[in-house]
Amino acid sequence: MTSDANQQKVATTNKDDKGPCGAVLVCGGGIAGIQASLDLSAAGFRVYLVEESPTIGGGMARLDKTFPTGDCATCIISPKLVECMRDLNIEVLTMADVAGLEGEAGHFHAKVQKRPRSVDSAKCTGCGDCWAACPVRNHPELPAEFQPQIQLKAEDATRLDEILARHEGDPGAMVPVLREINNAYRYLPREILEQLASRWGVRLASVLRVASFYDQLRLEPVGHHVVEACDGTSCHSKGARAMLERLEEKIGVAAGGTDPSGRFTLRTVRCLGLCASSPAMRIDGQNFARLDLDGVSDILEQFK
Amino acid sequence: MSQPIRTAEDLKGVEAAGLATLYPDKLKIVVGSASCGLAVGAGAVLAAAIATVKELGLDATIARTGCIGFCSQEPLLDLLLPNGPRISYARMTPEKTRSLLAAYAKSGELSPDMALGRFAGEEHVLTGEGHVYTSSQKAAEAVPEWSSLDFFRGQQKVILRSCGSIDPLSIDEAIARGAYRGAMVAIQEMPQDKVIDEVINSGLRGRGGAAFPTGQKWRFARKAAGDTKYVVCNADEGEPGACMDRTVLEGDPHATLEGMLIGAFAIGAQEGFVYVRNEYPLAIATLQTAIDEAEKYGLLGDDILGSGWSFRVRIRVGAGAYICGEETALLESIEGAAGEPRSRPPFPVVSGLWGCPTVVNNVKTWASVAPIITRGAAWYAAMGTRSTKGTTVFSLEGAVNNSGLVEIPFGLTLREMIYGIGGGIPNDRPLKAVQAGGAARGCIPPSFLDLTIDMEDRPNESLMIGTGGIIVLDDKACMVDMARYLVEFFLDESCGKCVPCREGLRQMAGIMDRICTGEGSEADLFLLERLAGTMKAAAVCGLGGMAPSAVMTNLQHFRDEFETHIRDKQCPAGVCRGLAPTGTTN
Numbered sequence: 001m002t003s004d005a006n007q008q009k010v011a012t013t014n015k016d017d018k019g020p021c022g023a024v025l026v027c028g029g030g031i032a033g034i035q036a037s038l039d040l041s042a043a044g045f046r047v048y049l050v051e052e053s054p055t056i057g058g059g060m061a062r063l064d065k066t067f068p069t070g071d072c073a074t075c076i077i078s079p080k081l082v083e084c085m086r087d088l089n090i091e092v093l094t095m096a097d098v099a100g101l102e103g104e105a106g107h108f109h110a111k112v113q114k115r116p117r118s119v120d121s122a123k124c125t126g127c128g129d130c131w132a133a134c135p136v137r138n139h140p141e142l143p144a145e146f147q148p149q150i151q152l153k154a155e156d157a158t159r160l161d162e163i164l165a166r167h168e169g170d171p172g173a174m175v176p177v178l179r180e181i182n183n184a185y186r187y188l189p190r191e192i193l194e195q196l197a198s199r200w201g202v203r204l205a206s207v208l209r210v211a212s213f214y215d216q217l218r219l220e221p222v223g224h225h226v227v228e229a230c231d232g233t234s235c236h237s238k239g240a241r242a243m244l245e246r247l248e249e250k251i252g253v254a255a256g257g258t259d260p261s262g263r264f265t266l267r268t269v270r271c272l273g274l275c276a277s278s279p280a281m282r283i284d285g286q287n288f289a290r291l292d293l294d295g296v297s298d299i300l301e302q303f304k
Numbered sequence: 305m306s307q308p309i310r311t312a313e314d315l316k317g318v319e320a321a322g323l324a325t326l327y328p329d330k331l332k333i334v335v336g337s338a339s340c341g342l343a344v345g346a347g348a349v350l351a352a353a354i355a356t357v358k359e360l361g362l363d364a365t366i367a368r369t370g371c372i373g374f375c376s377q378e379p380l381l382d383l384l385l386p387n388g389p390r391i392s393y394a395r396m397t398p399e400k401t402r403s404l405l406a407a408y409a410k411s412g413e414l415s416p417d418m419a420l421g422r423f424a425g426e427e428h429v430l431t432g433e434g435h436v437y438t439s440s441q442k443a444a445e446a447v448p449e450w451s452s453l454d455f456f457r458g459q460q461k462v463i464l465r466s467c468g469s470i471d472p473l474s475i476d477e478a479i480a481r482g483a484y485r486g487a488m489v490a491i492q493e494m495p496q497d498k499v500i501d502e503v504i505n506s507g508l509r510g511r512g513g514a515a516f517p518t519g520q521k522w523r524f525a526r527k528a529a530g531d532t533k534y535v536v537c538n539a540d541e542g543e544p545g546a547c548m549d550r551t552v553l554e555g556d557p558h559a560t561l562e563g564m565l566i567g568a569f570a571i572g573a574q575e576g577f578v579y580v581r582n583e584y585p586l587a588i589a590t591l592q593t594a595i596d597e598a599e600k601y602g603l604l605g606d607d608i609l610g611s612g613w614s615f616r617v618r619i620r621v622g623a624g625a626y627i628c629g630e631e632t633a634l635l636e637s638i639e640g641a642a643g644e645p646r647s648r649p650p651f652p653v654v655s656g657l658w659g660c661p662t663v664v665n666n667v668k669t670w671a672s673v674a675p676i677i678t679r680g681a682a683w684y685a686a687m688g689t690r691s692t693k694g695t696t697v698f699s700l701e702g703a704v705n706n707s708g709l710v711e712i713p714f715g716l717t718l719r720e721m722i723y724g725i726g727g728g729i730p731n732d733r734p735l736k737a738v739q740a741g742g743a744a745r746g747c748i749p750p751s752f753l754d755l756t757i758d759m760e761d762r763p764n765e766s767l768m769i770g771t772g773g774i775i776v777l778d779d780k781a782c783m784v785d786m787a788r789y790l791v792e793f794f795l796d797e798s799c800g801k802c803v804p805c806r807e808g809l810r811q812m813a814g815i816m817d818r819i820c821t822g823e824g825s826e827a828d829l830f831l832l833e834r835l836a837g838t839m840k841a842a843a844v845c846g847l848g849g850m851a852p853s854a855v856m857t858n859l860q861h862f863r864d865e866f867e868t869h870i871r872d873k874q875c876p877a878g879v880c881r882g883l884a885p886t887g888t889t890n
Binding site for chain 1: 339342343344375378541542543544546550582583585621622623624626637638639640641642643658699700701702703708739743773775790796797799802803804807808811835838841844
């Protein structure tokens with residue numbers, strides 16, 4: 001694409017420190033950054049590819065398939081990764097941040113700061129043994145901002161102790177413990193989750209990952225009564241949508257929300273298993289089935 | 305009364321105690337108090353019965369029982385007369401209960417006009433024996449026999465053998481009807497391989513949907529290397545429109561526990577888990593009581609039946625995730641993680657819970673095991689079709705006159721199911737479609753009605769209804785709306801791990817929204833087909849692979865309805881808002 005003459009020009013102008021310097025800095029080593037680097041190198045530019053994480057590849061390297069064609073992501077990115085690393089015109093700077101930028105178009109001076117890798121990359125064979133031995137990975141020392149900020153109240157701390165004691169020695173305690181906290185507080189208070197993470201010595205993120213996966217575990221406080229309208233197939237065929245609309249109208253909040261007075265939280269649930277007596281709903285664990293629209297209002301009245 | 309059971313004589317002793325409460329010499333009032341009954345007022349009926357008995361000074365015992373299956377007639381109240389049959393009264397209210405009992409107390413009047421049916425006897429499926437009610441009451445003969453009712457004619461109860469007959473909180477009554485005999489025979493008299501052979505010979509296949517031969521699964525787990533092994537009961541019945549597993553656990557928890565006990569013995573497991581969904585609190589409580597009672601009798605825990613072998617069962621409660629019904633996601637959840645499916649292989653029989661060999665079976669599968677041991681594989685294999693032996697439970701619901709739980713041997717047709725057992729469609733409306741076998745199967749048209757129900761799809765011959773919900777839809781249902789509903793269901797339940805499922809469903813839901821609001825175009829149908837192809841080929845687990853077929857089945861069989869929505873901006877059934885209804889439907 002670039003003629004020899006142009007390249008010559010780049011080379012010469014580079015010397016006098018005035019014209020375009022002939023080198024390009026690419027920020028970000030995802031698929032876009034890699035492709036940009038390869039194209040620029042082919043066009044005759046010297047490329048510095050700066051990436052903050054330990055490796056280039058970005059999001060695409062973690063994907064199995066690409067949408068919507070279903071093509072294999074690895075098959076697309078792998079050749080480019082190899083090409084990028086072998087290209088003599090591209091210098092890859094991983095674990096690096098652009099710390100400063102001066103100058104003007106065609107003649108920038110970039111300051112790049114490399115962070116410590118804690119591994120001698122010349123000697124590393126990629127065996128992975130350091131993973132198992134790593135004190136940082138296995139015993140996270142949480143940065144100050146992620147340490148529990150609030151000391152729990154005495155009663156909360158006792159309650160948490162009791163819950164944890166009931167599941168002592170159970171390797172799969174995460175879900176049952178979160179369920180018990182959820183039942184005790186009607187949701188999962190952030191400060192309790194922080195305490196839980198720090199007691200178990202796991203990252204808060206891994207607790208939140210489980211907590212946010214399950215529908216019944218709630219991260220937001222709920223109303224005094226929880227109304228669950230069944231939206232199973234059988235209920236759907238027997239007018240569950242009209243029932244939900246009546247509930248929304250009576251309670252004054254859309255499904256998924258809590259009314260302003262905090263009396264009701266309304267949500268839908270996929271099948272209460274009362275399919276032969278549909279439509280059905282549940283309020284605070286009590287089931288009501290074979291409902292008609294007026295009956296719904298009467299039942300709500302029972303819950304003050 | 306909590307002497308550990310060691311011998312057949314010990315079991316006989318408990319059986320006698322159970323029979324005494326099951327069939328007492330005085331009046332017994334039984335109220336169906338499973339979730340389905342309680343949701344329509346069984347609690348108030350029970351309270352009224354207790355109050356009335358006290359008021360009238362009747363000499364009667366009052367008991368709860370699980371669901372007998374006829375959910376559309378709940379609340380059910382049964383009278384077991386001191387010297388007469390058992391009579392069931394349907395759709396009870398506190399007022400009806402009071403007047404019924406008052407009339408009985410006054411003159412022995414049985415109010416046959418309020419009665420639904422009468423039992424002349426009860427079969428104890430596990431032993432092959434039974435109890436015959438003496439019938440000296442002339443008045444009772446006006447009431448039809450249970451087995452002559454449409455709903456029960458043609459049913460054969462094996463899995464639901466004691467549901468609706470015993471007090472689910474009483475292990476004695478379960479034993480009185482034959483529970484734990486199979487476990488005793490297996491543990492004390494049979495080598496492990498013999499137990500597995502028996503299950504293989506019976507032809508029992510997984511009742512959860514995938515229909516894998518149960519005995520084979522056990523054999524793989526028995527042969528798998530490792531000292532620690534697990535058995536798991538999948539009671540995460542997330543499939544919308546299915547409530548069979550709930551009924552079994554609420555009505556006869558020992559059926560499942562005994563099956564797990566026999567399975568654990570056969571493969572050499574020491575621990576078992578029952579994974580129950582959070583939406584079933586009564587099932588969880590009933591099962592926990594059953595486990596505690598069984599431990600008191602030494603049927604679970606250490607040194608079971610004096611064999612020196614230990615086996616414990618723990619309940620794990622789900623937290624609201626449909627995908628946890630998939631066995632590897634369920635195992636992840638038991639381990640305490642987010643319930644995302646694992647790649648298979650390795651299969652759980654080789655590497656399941658915490659990397660150990662694990663057998664995962666559905667509630668109904670476990671509940672089918674004990675009768676195979678007590679009555680023999682040949683007895684079980686005599687039921688069903690050539691390729692699928694035995695019985696299974698369906699929940700029959702939607703637009704049918706008789707809705708509830710139906711246990712039939714494989715081989716009936718959908719027509720016999722809907723027009724025979726189900727008693728047809730209310731007001732004789734035409735049948736439009738059936739949503740059977742789980743959300744991913746979509747809706748099938750009436751042309752499938754004469755196929756036999758089986759565990760294999762054979763063109764023009766049989767139909768697989770894996771997860772047993774059968775939802776009947778009449779002409780008031782809109783197939784485009786159903787397709788949209790099913791897509792939205794899967795969109796909600798997609799775990800989001802892989803792109804084809806997460807984004808594909810979002811796009812599909814958008815397209816279905818457009819069609820249902822009259823903004824769809826012909827190109828949308830083409831787009832749906834392309835999306836479905838991609839998702840089927842590329843999704844990581846079964847959910848993403850199966851989800852598009854819900855829409856595709858509807859599109860294939862009801863394409864004209866989709867086209868009416870798009871071209872004429874009309875919804876023939878009048879379901880889709882903003883679209884004018886067409887035709888004669890009102």
